[in-house]
Amino acid sequence: AQSVTQLDSQVPVFEEAPVELRCNYSSSVSVYLFWYVQYPNQGLQLLLKYLSGSTLVKGINGFEAEFNKSQTSFHLRKPSVHISDTAEYFCAVSDPNDYKLSFGAGTTVTVRA
């Protein structure tokens, strides 16, 4: 079984400033890693994913994440945020054996002008 820890429940940030959302996971097997964004009363939208290959993954809307196997981390970054980035962000891991997604508790990002 795997678990996901998002270290920050809330991250306030000013517009055009950089942001980093931290995610650590634990698993006894290799996993797939994902970051999703959720706007109020909506489903989840995929930002990016790591399946294999390059550890630096680029996603939509200027987001990127780096997979660090030794530290079992998959932190999400954006160099310059916009007001529209205000949302809930979820890190998730998938077990390749049963493909179930396990989600972190989420990080609320609030971007202020």
Next chain:
Amino acid sequence: GAVVSQHPSRVICKSGTSVKIECRSLDFQATTMFWYRQFPKQSLMLMATSNEGSKATYEQGVEKDKFLINHASLTLSTLTVTSAHPEDSSFYICSARGRAKGGHYGYTFGSGTRLTVV
């Protein structure tokens, strides 16, 4: 890209009635459908996993007789909340896993259903 259409987006029902939520994959075959429940300000909790043509597998603590899941085709899965009570009020989200164009498997989420039981 892959799209999952989830309906209804909002529903209010009386206590004791049943509500059906539908999820349709519009341009791909959903070999597996996952159903989640999300309480306010919380993460998604997996309720059950269903594969097309077979019975759903429920997570521990989820009542299979209360949350009926049907996955009769590769493009449609339904969740029926039977004899709903106020404590069933929540945000329900489906997620389909299937072969997208190019042969790569991915997950696509529906837009969610806000259920309020009064």
